[in-house]
Amino acid sequence: MELLGDDPDPEIARLVSASAGAAVARLRLLRAALGPAGPARPGGEAQALVRAYLEAAAPLRFDLGWQVGADEIDGARLRLVLALVMVARDALPRGGSIRVALAADDAPGLDGLSVAFHGGGAELAAETRAALAGQVAAFSPRTAPAGWAALLAARSGTAIVVEVGVDGGRMAT
Template sequence: MNAIDLASLLCSRLCHDLLSPVGALNNGLELMADEQDPEMRERCLELLAESAKASANKLKFFRLAFGAGGGYGASIDTQEARAALEGLFGGDHKVDLGWMVSADSLSKNATKLLLNLALIAGDALVRGGRLDVGVEVADGRLELVIRGEGPRILLDPKIRETIIKGSANGEVEPRAAGAWLAYTLATEAGGSIRLSDPSDDVLMIGATLPA
C-alpha cells in the first residue's frame, strides 16, 4: 500500500464517521424550516447543537489521529490528545475514559499511535464500557497500554490481523485503515504491538516504542 492508498482509506473513514452527525444537521435544518410549534423548534435547536458538537469532536480527533494535528512541532501536548478522546467517546456517556498519562507531551507519531489504538479499542466496546489509556517510560522504552472492558467486546478479525501483521499482499480493507496506520507507525519506529486473545473478556492492546 502506498501513501495515496492510505490517504484515501483514512478519508473514507472520516467521511463515514461524519455522515451521521452531518446528516442529522441537514435533517434538523429541514425540520426547522417547516416547524412552527415553539417547543418543537426548541427541540430541533437542541438536536442541531448536539450534531454540531459531535461533528466538531470527530474532526478534532481525526485531525490528531490521522492528520497534521499539533502543527509542525515534533511533540503534542498530551492534554490535547486526552481532550480529543473525551470528545469522541464521552459525548454519549457510553464509554468512561481513564487517563493514566503523566507525560506533558509525546512525539507526534507516538500520539497518533496512542489515539489510533484507543480508537480501535473504543470501537470494539459495542455496548459501551470503560476505556483506560496509559503511557510510561521504562528501561529506555515508551510503553503504551490500552484497556477496554464492557458487556460486549467485538474486534473485527481483519483489524486484529492488520494491527499485528500489517497488510496482506499490499491490500488493506477500509475498516482496517486505522489498524494499518498503527502497525506502520509502530514498526517504522522500531517498535511492536501486542493484543490480548480474542476470547478474553477484556481487550488489552500494548505497544512498545524506543523512548
C-alpha cells in the first residue's frame, strides 16, 4: 500500500487487499499441509483454514461440506486432509463442491478419511492419479500435492483409493 502513495484509488486498494488476503489464506493452508504434523487442531479451526483457502480462489466458487467425527484432528490426519483438498480443488477448474468426511480419531492410522469433489468439468488428470498411487518418480507443480498425500498415507501404512466418475470423484483411505 505504501507504493500506491498517500491517496490510493479505492478500487486499487480493494484489489491489493483482496490479493493479499488470498495469498495469506493459501500460505496458511500450505504451512499446515506441508509443515511438521504438530499437535491436534480443533475441527472448526481446520474447517476455517480450508474454507479460507477455497474462498481465495475467487471468482471460482466452492461449496465445502465438512463431516468430522471428532472435536480435534491430529496433525498427521490434518496434513493428509489438506493435501487431498488441494488435489480436489485443482480437479475443479470451474468451481464446485468439496466434501470432507473424517471418522473419529479412534479409527486406525489414517483410515476413515474421504475427500470427494464434484463440479462441471471436474477431472483428476492421469498424472495426478498416478501420483496419488505413489507411482511417480518426479513431481510437477500440479502433481506435488498428490505425491505428498501418497507419501503421508504410506508413512501411516495405508494407501489412497481413487474413485472417478462423471464430473467428480472421491479420494479415500
